[in-house]
Amino acid sequence: MSNGEGKVVCVTGAAGFVASWLVKLLLQRGYTVKATVRDPNDPKKTEHLLSLDGAKERLRLFKADLLEEGSFDSIVGGCDGVFHTASPVVMQVTDPQVHPILGLIYERNHKESYYQPRYNIDYRRMGAVEHNGKPLTPEVIIDESWFSDAVLCKESKLWYQLSKTLAEEAAWKFSKENGIDMVMIHPGWVLGPLLQPTLNLSVEEILKLLNGVQTFPDTNAYTWVDVRDVANAHIQAFELPEASGRYCLVGTVSHRSETLNILDKLYPAIHIPEKWKDGQTCVVPTFRVSQEKAKSLGIHFTPLEVSIKDTVESLKEKNFISF
Numbered sequence: 001m002s003n004g005e006g007k008v009v010c011v012t013g014a015a016g017f018v019a020s021w022l023v024k025l026l027l028q029r030g031y032t033v034k035a036t037v038r039d040p041n042d043p044k045k046t047e048h049l050l051s052l053d054g055a056k057e058r059l060r061l062f063k064a065d066l067l068e069e070g071s072f073d074s075i076v077g078g079c080d081g082v083f084h085t086a087s088p089v090v091m092q093v094t095d096p097q098v099h100p101i102l103g104l105i106y107e108r109n110h111k112e113s114y115y116q117p118r119y120n121i122d123y124r125r126m127g128a129v130e131h132n133g134k135p136l137t138p139e140v141i142i143d144e145s146w147f148s149d150a151v152l153c154k155e156s157k158l159w160y161q162l163s164k165t166l167a168e169e170a171a172w173k174f175s176k177e178n179g180i181d182m183v184m185i186h187p188g189w190v191l192g193p194l195l196q197p198t199l200n201l202s203v204e205e206i207l208k209l210l211n212g213v214q215t216f217p218d219t220n221a222y223t224w225v226d227v228r229d230v231a232n233a234h235i236q237a238f239e240l241p242e243a244s245g246r247y248c249l250v251g252t253v254s255h256r257s258e259t260l261n262i263l264d265k266l267y268p269a270i271h272i273p274e275k276w277k278d279g280q281t282c283v284v285p286t287f288r289v290s291q292e293k294a295k296s297l298g299i300h301f302t303p304l305e306v307s308i309k310d311t312v313e314s315l316k317e318k319n320f321i322s323f
Contacts, residue, residue: 003239004031010079012036012064012072013086015045017203018187020195021231022083027054029235034075036064036086048195081238136221136287143290144186144246183237187230188223188250188289191307193314206311209260210270210321221286222259223250226302226310236297243297250289251301262308269323 004026013019014035026033037045040061049055064071066086076082132149134140153162168184175182189202199207230249237243263270291301315321
């Protein structure tokens with residue numbers, strides 16, 4: 001594939017789980033990639049990127065931090081597109097004050113550019129979508145028209161979800177006021193094989209299940225999506241001129257017991273709590289997430305069983321587990 005030949009794009013937070021796959025696929029498609037990391041001298045953040053096919057010829061690493069004003073000025077300038085995936089994922093906080101981080105699209109140089117790049121902004125775990133007070137019953141279908149309620153998130157102390165909601169509101173306002181071509185990607189819990197050597201939050205959930213979690217709420221459901229599907233969706237949203245607005249990316253909505261049953265079938269030697277084996281517990285019906293708009297990007301979602309198997313094999317390969 002050479003769709004990106006002659007084009008330059010920026011990927012922020014390039015050392016992350018999704019971003020690493022995005023860099024990999026972009027290089028495969030012939031793009032020159034400006035990849036930002038907070039510490040280019042940290043081998044845990046860079047070695048897996050520098051070893052990718054095409055990296056020697058078309059990957060450039062840059063030091064940048066969202067919290068430092070002007071950090072992206074010289075990097076983003078001249079790019080055909082920007083994939084903004086840099087975002088801390090912190091589910092428990094001691095300081096509930098939330099500030100939307102939109103440093104990347106505030107960069108001054110774009111107001112003086114001859115053209116505007118397309119921005120793909122990645123908001124993790126549908127934090128800005130599903131928390132609006134509506135009951136998530138089996139007949140409910142979440143789609144791109146859903147927006148989380150900032151007041152409700154604050155009252156419920158859902159600080160991570162609140163940050164995503166406020167950030168998206170500010171991003172859309174700014175992009176419309178300044179004529180910025182922007183697409184929003186809203187993936188669920190992302191799983192799949194790791195490229196980076198470190199463990200990320202969503203894959204850690206699979207590790208917890210493998211380590212024998214004994215109890216969890218009966219109503220707890222996952223909105224799973226494969227990391228390769230997420231990275232591919234980013235590129236499709238950039239390359240297709242008709243792509244616009246928001247895209248929910250969820251391949252499967254499943255109760256935890258369903259996920260455990262898949263693990264048990266794939267790896268019978270691991271310890272799965274008996275009450276979750278062979279459907280011995282009542283599986284609570286879950287809501288659905290519309291795939292219609294995501295499929296307009298040409299996305300064919302990876303089956304959950306394939307994603308789980310590839311995740312576990314990757315965890316074994318990187319010595320996070322052994323059995």
